[in-house]
Amino acid sequence: MEHAPSIDSRNGDGESDEADARAGKVPAGSQTLLRGLDVLEAVVAGPVSLSDLAGGLGLTRSTTHRLANALIERRYLAMAPGRGYQLGPKLLELGFRAQQQIDLVQVARSRLEHLADRSEDTVHLGVRDGDRALYLDKIAGRRRIAISSRVGDRHPLTATGLGKALLIDEPRAAWEALFAADQAGGAVPIAWDVWHDRMQGYVQVGRAFDLEENEDQIRCVAAPVRDVTGRVVGALSVSSAAQYMDDRRMEALTRDVVETARQVSEDLGWSGNSPR
Amino acid sequence: MEHAPSIDSRNGDGESDEADARAGKVPAGSQTLLRGLDVLEAVVAGPVSLSDLAGGLGLTRSTTHRLANALIERRYLAMAPGRGYQLGPKLLELGFRAQQQIDLVQVARSRLEHLADRSEDTVHLGVRDGDRALYLDKIAGRRRIAISSRVGDRHPLTATGLGKALLIDEPRAAWEALFAADQAGGAVPIAWDVWHDRMQGYVQVGRAFDLEENEDQIRCVAAPVRDVTGRVVGALSVSSAAQYMDDRRMEALTRDVVETARQVSEDLGWSGNSPR
DNA sequence: CTATACGTCCCACATCATGGGATGGTAGAG
DNA sequence: CTCTACCATCCCATGATGTGGGACGTATAG
The missing domain is CATH 3.30.450.40 (GAF domain)
Structure with missing residues (x-):
């Protein structure tokens, strides 16, 4: 419990059923991946700054930065010069492939x-x-x-x-x-x-x-x-x-x-x- | 070093520069996210079975399954009944949004x-x-x-x-x-x-x-x-x-x-x- | 029937992600 | 010019998190 003091901070003491009930049925075990996807989806709305991203997701700037960087490295996100993060070209490619499949x-x-x-x-x-x-x-x-x-x-x-x-x-x-x-x-x-x-x-x-x-x-x-x-x-x-x-x-x-x-x-x- | 006995298994003893040199410039710190994206990209080729996925990526079936499941939960992947994993609808959506941006x-x-x-x-x-x-x-x-x-x-x-x-x-x-x-x-x-x-x-x-x-x-x-x-x-x-x-x-x-x-x-x- | 291959689930261990905080750059206000 | 504010980026001790070996249930084939 060191991250976000938001409603959904993980509980290490109570029953894990709480978490399961809240999240639907994600059996956990991929926090990093899921948070990365959260970052990705938060950018859908348009160019966002790192702090806004972190704030909106309830993550620290460090964590958000690391995730966003990984996504940029893989071209899922792109950085607009003075405006923030944007969706990247990889999504165009995957979207197109998905359409074909x-x-x-x-x-x-x-x-x-x-x-x-x-x-x-x-x-x-x-x-x-x-x-x-x-x-x-x-x-x-x-x-x-x-x-x-x-x-x-x-x-x-x-x-x-x-x-x-x-x-x-x-x-x-x-x-x-x-x-x-x-x-x-x-x-x-x-x-x-x-x-x-x-x-x-x-x-x-x-x-x-x-x-x-x-x-x-x-x-x-x-x-x-x-x-x-x-x-x-x-x-x-x-x-x-x-x-x-x-x-x-x-x-x-x-x-x-x-x-x-x-x-x-x-x-x-x-x-x-x-x-x- | 307990995972994949493949060429690129992490080294816990040598200098970390090796890894940096190999991977280009990914500063590490998001293994799970990167592996998840690997899974996603491995599915681009078409329907794949879990074992083939794991084999192709040098991951264990457990790990691959966990990642793939998370991606399915988020609709980035879909499961074709008897044929394996496919790209999911979320990619269509994100690709479309990216195109707009x-x-x-x-x-x-x-x-x-x-x-x-x-x-x-x-x-x-x-x-x-x-x-x-x-x-x-x-x-x-x-x-x-x-x-x-x-x-x-x-x-x-x-x-x-x-x-x-x-x-x-x-x-x-x-x-x-x-x-x-x-x-x-x-x-x-x-x-x-x-x-x-x-x-x-x-x-x-x-x-x-x-x-x-x-x-x-x-x-x-x-x-x-x-x-x-x-x-x-x-x-x-x-x-x-x-x-x-x-x-x-x-x-x-x-x-x-x-x-x-x-x-x-x-x-x-x-x-x-x-x-x- | 047995054999093979599939997706799924579990859990002890230690690797990996975490976040507080420091750093350097850039822009705007005073 | 300096000061302040905010930006992205980087570092590192800590322990929460992801890991993979292996077991399980089921379906398809031989």
Whole structure:
């Protein structure tokens, strides 16, 4: 107990459970590494001076300096002449490599499975491919109903829940063009005003519905997935027969679907700041 | 000395200078952090198993596991079900933030100053802006010659060294179009065949010359700057009066200019792999 | 079944990180 | 100019911290 007199100073006498409870489940044993990462993350906000860094983290200047120096040596941080510490080029490189390694389907898989387990319904994952929604993955539910979709299918954007989730950030002009094309292409007829009103509602909540518009007797709840820049790069949905999907259940599912989409987004680096 | 029996196991008896000499200048005092970063960087290559990680780094499985776990907890790493460790979402986030923080001019500044010091000539930094080269920074040399350029100037791409460096990765079709436009726009007349032959030579070496094509009596040596994806995002050049810039000196400067451009590229996250 | 390889967990020991404080440089106020 | 303030950097005695050998449970293969 010689460092920070802050709330979280380590306790050498009490039970170690306290620490475990506080930190979640970090089993300790890497204080230096974790503190180093703290330093790294404290610099995200922008150029900071050493003292500010140390103060903000509850560390001494010595310790902070040593950690920051190691990070500079490895190019994780850089020193801006008269302004303080900045994020370094190594992070650009690692970020880029991470982007190359990450595959949406693989990342989303386990979360989709959990969602399917909880809902007992069929879960889909898809991306936009030109003017269609391309289905990349499907986890079958436990109910004995036929969802005719298959991985690799392309469906209209404006007539499926998943498609509408993919369009949730698009401007009205894009909506209109796609809507007209889908209507002309044989989608279930619907008035533009009705469709547009519904979409605006979906935008507010951050999720979309499909009310038997694409396939009779099938309804679904869908939410968009975003990457690190906040852009919509995919969407996921829960689909079921209308008999299991009354309005109340769709509302109830919303929470779970949106939350799952948020988790997948976080796995893609999104941190919740779409503006900027 | 109980860890790794590898070549670099620490020595507790001899002089510590050995370690300093070997490691460059890391003054030690953050072993855990540095090892953690080693783990992180070892995962860049792709999914790796714990044992392979430990083996490759010369650490024990225990230590590696502890470090990797801490990195997973912080989302710097992720565990691919049956395939091993992967880079995690935090790196996507930090890489993105780093990209937002980094400014080409600011990053390049000190390196350009050193280059200007060594060459005693005027150094420019520029980017492509549509069909022109936009000059973002200028460090005046020590010679008493007039270089009429100013920060904010736009010059033809095909008639300046800096511009040609910016075009170094472009396909022949783009070269032809820009060349035709610049020639029509009043650039110093030159035959397409001659220009094209020279460009191909520049591409081989990774730098471009300006042989009094833009401004009479001014020659320059330029090299492209790349970002993390390998794309050319800027260029820098050394310019001087032709009397100081005979062919031999231009060749001699090439090394220094290319090296400086490489350093700036590394500051932008480039690691030397343009393919992929 | 046994064998191999995986990730995980534990704990005594001593190596390594710690932080108080000293140092040198730079900028601004008086 | 001096004095003060704040910066990053460096040093070193102390003990808290990370270490690695080895045990454990499980999964995949032979």
